[in-house]
Amino acid sequence: MPHLELLATLEGHQDRVWQASWHPTKTLLATCSGDKTVRLWAPATPTDFTKWVCVDTLKGAHKRTIRSVAWSPSGNEIATASFDATTGIWERDPQIADWECMATLEGHENEIKSVAWSSSGALLATCSRDKSVWIWEVESDNDFECLSVLQEHSQDVKMVAWHPKEEILASASYDDTIKIWKEDEDDWYCADTLHGHASTVWSLDFNAAGDKIVSASDDKTLKIWKQDGGKDGSWTCETTLEGYHDRCIYSVSWSKIHGLMASASGDNTIQIISKDGEAGYRSVAVMQDAHGVHDINGVAWFPTQTHQDWLASVGDDGLVRIWRMVE
Amino acid sequence: MAFSSALVLTDLNDYIAPSQACIKPVEIQKTADPGHQSEIKVDDQGGYYEITQDGGESKLEKAAISLNDCLACSGCVTSAESVLISMQSQEELYGIIKANQLALEQNTPDKYRTIVVSLSPQSRASLAAHYNLSPLQIHKRLTYFFKQLGCHHLVDISFARDLSLVESAREFVERYKSATAATGGSDPIVTNSATPVAGGGTTAASRRRGGAGGLKAKSQEHLPMLASSCPGWVCYAEKTHGEVLPHISNTKSPQQMMGTLVKDYLATKVNTRPNLIYHVAIMPCYDKKLEASRPDFFMQEFDTREVDCVLTTGEVQKMFGEQNVDFNQLLEAPLDTIFTKALLNPSETLYGSAGSSSGGQMEYIMATAARELFGIQLPSDPSQSDQVVVRIGRNADVREYSLETVDGQVLLKFATAYGFRNIQNIVRKIKTNKCQYHYVEVMACPGGCANGGGQLAPPPVETVNAKDWVNHVENIYRSVDGVLPEQNEAIVAIYNEWIGDPSTERSRQLLRTQYHAVTQNLVNPLATKW
Numbered sequence: 001m002p003h004l005e006l007l008a009t010l011e012g013h014q015d016r017v018w019q020a021s022w023h024p025t026k027t028l029l030a031t032c033s034g035d036k037t038v039r040l041w042a043p044a045t046p047t048d049f050t051k052w053v054c055v056d057t058l059k060g061a062h063k064r065t066i067r068s069v070a071w072s073p074s075g076n077e078i079a080t081a082s083f084d085a086t087t088g089i090w091e092r093d094p095q096i097a098d099w100e101c102m103a104t105l106e107g108h109e110n111e112i113k114s115v116a117w118s119s120s121g122a123l124l125a126t127c128s129r130d131k132s133v134w135i136w137e138v139e140s141d142n143d144f145e146c147l148s149v150l151q152e153h154s155q156d157v158k159m160v161a162w163h164p165k166e167e168i169l170a171s172a173s174y175d176d177t178i179k180i181w182k183e184d185e186d187d188w189y190c191a192d193t194l195h196g197h198a199s200t201v202w203s204l205d206f207n208a209a210g211d212k213i214v215s216a217s218d219d220k221t222l223k224i225w226k227q228d229g230g231k232d233g234s235w236t237c238e239t240t241l242e243g244y245h246d247r248c249i250y251s252v253s254w255s256k257i258h259g260l261m262a263s264a265s266g267d268n269t270i271q272i273i274s275k276d277g278e279a280g281y282r283s284v285a286v287m288q289d290a291h292g293v294h295d296i297n298g299v300a301w302f303p304t305q306t307h308q309d310w311l312a313s314v315g316d317d318g319l320v321r322i323w324r325m326v327e
Numbered sequence: 328m329a330f331s332s333a334l335v336l337t338d339l340n341d342y343i344a345p346s347q348a349c350i351k352p353v354e355i356q357k358t359a360d361p362g363h364q365s366e367i368k369v370d371d372q373g374g375y376y377e378i379t380q381d382g383g384e385s386k387l388e389k390a391a392i393s394l395n396d397c398l399a400c401s402g403c404v405t406s407a408e409s410v411l412i413s414m415q416s417q418e419e420l421y422g423i424i425k426a427n428q429l430a431l432e433q434n435t436p437d438k439y440r441t442i443v444v445s446l447s448p449q450s451r452a453s454l455a456a457h458y459n460l461s462p463l464q465i466h467k468r469l470t471y472f473f474k475q476l477g478c479h480h481l482v483d484i485s486f487a488r489d490l491s492l493v494e495s496a497r498e499f500v501e502r503y504k505s506a507t508a509a510t511g512g513s514d515p516i517v518t519n520s521a522t523p524v525a526g527g528g529t530t531a532a533s534r535r536r537g538g539a540g541g542l543k544a545k546s547q548e549h550l551p552m553l554a555s556s557c558p559g560w561v562c563y564a565e566k567t568h569g570e571v572l573p574h575i576s577n578t579k580s581p582q583q584m585m586g587t588l589v590k591d592y593l594a595t596k597v598n599t600r601p602n603l604i605y606h607v608a609i610m611p612c613y614d615k616k617l618e619a620s621r622p623d624f625f626m627q628e629f630d631t632r633e634v635d636c637v638l639t640t641g642e643v644q645k646m647f648g649e650q651n652v653d654f655n656q657l658l659e660a661p662l663d664t665i666f667t668k669a670l671l672n673p674s675e676t677l678y679g680s681a682g683s684s685s686g687g688q689m690e691y692i693m694a695t696a697a698r699e700l701f702g703i704q705l706p707s708d709p710s711q712s713d714q715v716v717v718r719i720g721r722n723a724d725v726r727e728y729s730l731e732t733v734d735g736q737v738l739l740k741f742a743t744a745y746g747f748r749n750i751q752n753i754v755r756k757i758k759t760n761k762c763q764y765h766y767v768e769v770m771a772c773p774g775g776c777a778n779g780g781g782q783l784a785p786p787p788v789e790t791v792n793a794k795d796w797v798n799h800v801e802n803i804y805r806s807v808d809g810v811l812p813e814q815n816e817a818i819v820a821i822y823n824e825w826i827g828d829p830s831t832e833r834s835r836q837l838l839r840t841q842y843h844a845v846t847q848n849l850v851n852p853l854a855t856k857w
Contacts, residue, residue, distance in 0.1 A: 106758075107751050109567075143761070145721070146751040186722035 002327050004270065004287040004311070010041050010320035012054045017314035019068050019298040024075045028055075029312055031320050032069035036062050038080055038090075041320065052322070061088045061101035068114045073121040077102075081115035087126050089142065102142040107134060107149070114159040118167055123147070125169050127157035133171050133181065135188055148188040150181060159203050163210045164256060166231075170213060172201035178215055178225070180235060194225055196237045202249065208256040212238070216249035216263055222273070224281070241281055244271045255301040257308040260284070260325065264296035270313060272325060285325065291315030415616045415636045417646050423605045424477035440605045442478040443593070444469075445585045445666075448485050449611040449684050450640040452804035453782040456796070457644075458654055462807050463677050467659035469609075469643075472652060474660055482666035484608070485679050487585035488686060489668065489812035490822070491556065494838045495578040495688055496695035497829060499766060502549040503700060515550050516740070516765055549573075551757065551764045554688050556580035558618035559771030560750065561842065568754050569844030577839040581686065582608050582615055583624055586633025587837050588666060590626060592825050602631035610637050611779030612772070623840050639781025668815060681708040681809035684777035684801050689728065689741050689768040691812075696765075697730055701738055705730070707811055724773050725749050727764075741766045746773030777801040 015034030022029055029041045038058040044051040064083035071078055078099070080088040087105040092098070109130040116125050124136040124144065133150040155174035162169055168191075169181040178194040178201055199218035206213055213225040213235070222241040227233045247266035254261045261273040261281075272285040290296055294316035302310040309325040366378040376384045423440060430438040446469060454465045470481040506515035555561060555576040564571055579587065585608065590601040608615065618624070619634035626633065638646075647654050662675050670676040680687035690708055693715075697703040709715045709728055718727040724745035730738045742764045744753045750769055756762040772778050777800040785796035812818050826834050 106755070143759075144755075146748045146755075147721075149747050149751070 002272070002285045002325065004272065004285050004290075004323045005326050007310070007322040007324050008050050008052050010039075010052050010054070010322070011318070012039055013037070013318045013320070015065075016294075016316040016318055017297065017320055018066070020300045020312040020314045020320060021069050021071050021078075022300055022303050022312065023071050024073055024303055026075065027307065029320070029322075030069045030071060030078055031312075031314055032066035032080060033318070034065040036064065036066060036082075038066060038069050038078065039320075049322070056092075056099055058090055058099045058101075061090075061104065062086065064111075067112065070115050070117055072117045073119060079115045079117065079124060081112040081126055083111040085110055085112060085128070087112060087115055087124075089144070091142075103144060105136060105144055107146065108132070113157060116160045116162050116169075118162045118169075119165055120167070123162075123167060125160040125162065125171075127160045127171055129156040131155060131157060131173075133157055133160060133169070133179075135169070135181075150188055150190065152179060152190045153177070158200065161204050161206060164206050164208060165210050168210075170204055170206070172204045172215060174200045176201060176217075178204060178213070178235075192234050194235050194237070196223055196240075197221070200248075203251045205252055205254040205261075207254050208259065214252050214254050214261055216252040218248040220245050220247060220249060220265075222249060222252060222261070222263055239279065239281060241273065244273065244283055245269065250296065251298040253299045253301045253311070255308065256303065257301070257305055260301070262299045262301060262311050264290070264299040264313060266295050268293065268296065270296060270299060270311070270323070272311075287323065290321065290323075291317045291319060415619065415638075417638055417642050417649070419636050420605075420607055420638070427477060437603070440603050441480075441597070441599065442605045442607065443480045443482060443589050444473045444478050445482050445484050445487070445582070445589070445606065445608045445634075447582070447608070447610050447776075448483070448679055448804060448807065449776040449779060449800075450609045450643070450782070452684065452777060452800050453611065453640045454644070455803045456800045457783045462803065463675060464659065466662065466677060467675075468654065468657045470663060471658050471660035472647070472650075472654075476650065478607070480663050480665060482585065482589075482663055483668050483677070484581050484585055485668040485677075485807075486666045486815075486818065487588055488581035488680060489815055489818045490584045490588070490838070491578055491581045491686075492680065492688065492691040493812050493818075493822070494584075494829065495555075495576055496692045498576055498578055498839075499552050499692050499696055500699050502552055503696065503765065506549040514737075516763060550766075551762050552576050552766050553753075554686075554766075554768045554770070555840075556582075556686055556688065557614075557770045557772075559612065559614040560769050562614065562617060563750070563771065564754075565842055566845045568758075569846075571754055571757050572842045572844055574757060575842060577841060579838060579840050580618065582610065582618060582637075583633055583840070584838070585666070586619075586624060588821075590629075590631065590633050591837060592821065593665070601626055601629040604631075605635050606633065607636045607638060608634050609640065609643055610781060611640055611776045612781045613639060614771070614780070615639075640779075640783050641781050644783060666817075668810070668818075677807050678810040678815070679804070679807035683743065683775045684804040685743070685745065685768060685770045685775040687809070689743055689766065692766055693728055693730065693739060693741050696739055701730075703730070703738075707809055720749075722746075722749070724775075739766075740764050741768075743768040743770070743775075745770040745775050747771070749773075775801070777804055 013033040013035050017031050017033045020029055020031045027042060030038055032038045036059065039054045040056040041052045042055050043049050044053045062080065062082040062084050066080045066082050068081040069078060076091060078090045085108045088101045089103040090099045091102045093100050108126065108128040111129045112126050113129065114127050122138055124138060125133060127133045131151060131153045134146060135148045136144040137147050139145055153173040153175050157171050157173045159172045160169060167183060171179050176197045176199055179190050180192040181188050182191040197217040197219050201215050201217045204213055204215040211227055215223050222244065223237050224239045225235045226238045227235050244263065245265040245267050249263050249265045251264045252261060259275060263271045263273065268289050270287045270290045271283050273281050274284045276282040290313055296313055296315045298314045300312045302308055311323045311325060313321045313323065368376045368378055370376065378384050423442060427439050446466065451462050451465050455462050473481050551574060553575045555578055561575065564575060586606055589606045590604055594601045594604055616637040619632060619637045624633045662669050662671060668678045680691065682690040693709045694705040694707055697705045703714065705712050710717045714730055716729040716731055720727060726743045728741045732738060740763055744750055744767050753767055753769060774797045778797045785791055785793055828834065
């Protein structure tokens with residue numbers, strides 16, 4: 001019977017943990033918290049994955065909760081998005097063996113909810129309660145240039161996610177829609193708006209090919225969207241996954257390796273969902289009370305084949321849990 | 328007391344309960360009585376009453392925010408901005424004209440006001456594009472229209488702009504000289520960006536501290552100088568980036584220069600009091616209304632504003648309809664003889680300034696600075712010179728003009744930055760001491776003032792591409808030949824007569840202004856902690 005097995009519970013954060021982000025290549029996990037820090041975790045020994053240690057703590061740069069954390073595709077930088085309306089860009093200085101905040105991106109008017117790097121690492125996107133999505137270009141010398149400020153959502157923007165290959169961005173908002181953003185000549189524009197959810201869209205993720213998007217909403221459903229007619233086509237809802245959760249779904253992660261989806265909800269469960277036949281989906285595993293009575297804020301699959309069966313979850317209990325999907 | 332069913336919780340957010348906070352704290356008169364406890368009662372009509380201990384009721388004043396307070400910060404709880412902005416509208420002008428008629432009938436000359444209407448060249452270009460007429464025709468028709476309505480003069484903002492350009496250039500040269508003196512003679516911008524950190528080191532700690540500005544040289548407070556004529560930019564800087572305020576030029580914008588001309592110079596000339604002149608300005612955007620209502624532009628001793636009312640191009644077009652005027656059939660009146668940048672004899676020709684529809688500050692200041700600081704003569708459009716290298720930045724709203732010697736040494740580096748995203752980059756570079764420019768023409772609207780928020784709408788999208796339309800308006804704007812302020816005899820005469828010595832205190836009061844950073848000291852109690 002496929003199920004989720006708990007590998008390890010990581011303690012250390014002093015407040016609720018919001019998001020988990022795996023290093024693109026190494027066995028290293030970054031988590032961010034209401035305690036205004038980011039913690040980096042690694043297994044204590046290369047063989048025993050039940051014992052993890054906190055190898056680094058990134059602190060001192062933000063004045064409020066760090067709501068989102070993301071590794072750059074090269075694994076050399078970490079971006080942190082905070083409720084203090086700034087985004088921190090961190091680098092590890094080997095000389096002092098510590099992480100330094102090399103740049104602070106300002107501009108948002110209030111709480112930043114999410115930060116994401118494009119697949120090439122050349123672009124960075126942030127979104128905020130101020131309803132805007134900002135796109136930055138990474139320059140040399142730790143400078144970031146603002147490419148565009150997109151103000152088409154009518155409410156708080158909860159999350160941004162880049163296409164796995166192209167420079168195409170998707171954003172999820174409190175206005176119940178998802179928007180797709182593309183570049184045209186010298187500016188970015190909203191190429192498509194995906195309607196369908198009945199309430200806030202909290203999270204979204206692309207599949208490995210980038211031709212499908214899964215979205216998680218406060219309306220207790222997940223929706224799978226696909227593009228009609230090739231790369232420039234518009235997006236439509238292929239399926240709505242209902243009945244998997246009884247409460248708001250806060251996070252969804254679509255593994256780029258094996259294609260399973262993991263969703264985390266205010267009903268305290270993690271669902272593992274698989275494709276079933278041509279166009280169907282079904283639940284293959286459920287973990288009840290994954291963080292006890294506490295909300296689960298984020299889930300993230302391990303990005304490479306090395307530990308493709310690993311899933312990280314973070315919750316309001318201040319804990320980080322590493323799970324293994326057992327077939 | 329029934330709970331009003333009309334009370335709905337809107338704009339809720341997951342962590343912040345009230346709507347986005349208004350930047351402006353509302354002042355409440357509190358009684359000094361320490362033991363004072365009050366009860367609030369709401370009646371059926373929604374009026375609020377305070378009930379004191381002895382049972383007496385007193386109606387509570389509604390908290391009001393005036394246009395003076397509005398910073399267009401888009402934080403408005405009630406979206407009152409649109410309401411406030413309508414306080415300066417053509418209705419106000421109609422009211423003044425009516426009052427004048429009454430004053431004539433009742434023979435009360437001290438209630439009769441001279442109405443001066445100032446026309447901006449950008450609004451003129453927008454109307455010209457829409458009605459497919461030349462700027463001169465527009466100008467003459469508007470002269471006819473407003474004089475028919477009851478106004479006394481239709482003057483040209485381009486005229487006052489010359490004053491603004493001359494003073495801005497003077498200010499830039501002043502700043503450059505004092506900044507150079509502070510660095511012991513070397514270029515203040517090049518010196519400072521090459522060494523952003525003091526006390527050598529590529530250690531991480533110094534790298535981090537270097538950018539924060541704690542080690543910023545004094546000279547860097549003067550340069551780069553940033554344009555001051557865009558109120559959208561000024562309001563944004565005051566609200567969000569108080570640290571860059573010292574960089575913004577203190578010279579008044581063309582609109583406010585005209586205000587000073589009309590209410591000080593003209594008032595003296597025609598021997599009337601400033602508050603008996605009503606000054607209307609026709610502008611390409613709404614933010615100019617906010618600029619006109621700034622307390623700094625209120626003449627205390629005369630209880631009047633330098634600019635009483637700003638109408639957007641769109642509002643003026645509405646007036647044609649309200650007055651049942653077919654603009655296409657409208658007659659033309661001769662150009663006004665005062666404050667118009669034009670040749671009147673033998674034939675009427677309008678004149679403007681070199682540069683973009685945002686006012687040409689970059690071109691004029693660069694040409695003046697090149698001459699005064701380095702003895703180099705540049706044409707009024709410096710891009711025409713071989714010594715000036717023009718580079719377009721990552722988008723068309725960022726243009727760089729670099730004055731270089733034959734061996735590539737940069738003498739002056741100026742740039743334009745229009746639009747929010749480009750402003751972000753300039754501000755960030757200034758904050759981290761990485762700005763390579765001596766002067767930046769900062770404007771809030773992408774495409775410059777030709778694309779202002781109050782300009783006439785382009786034709787439907789099927790017929791014309793929006794960007795092409797803005798270029799069309801820009802081209803019409805530029806079709807009016809530029810003439811240097813120094814070559815404008817009327818301006819030179821007024822300058823000598825009225826300003827005389829620009830370095831006196833009186834001149835500074837007439838020609839310059841100041842900025843005020845908004846400090847948020849009222850914290851939303853529900854928004855703290857996380």
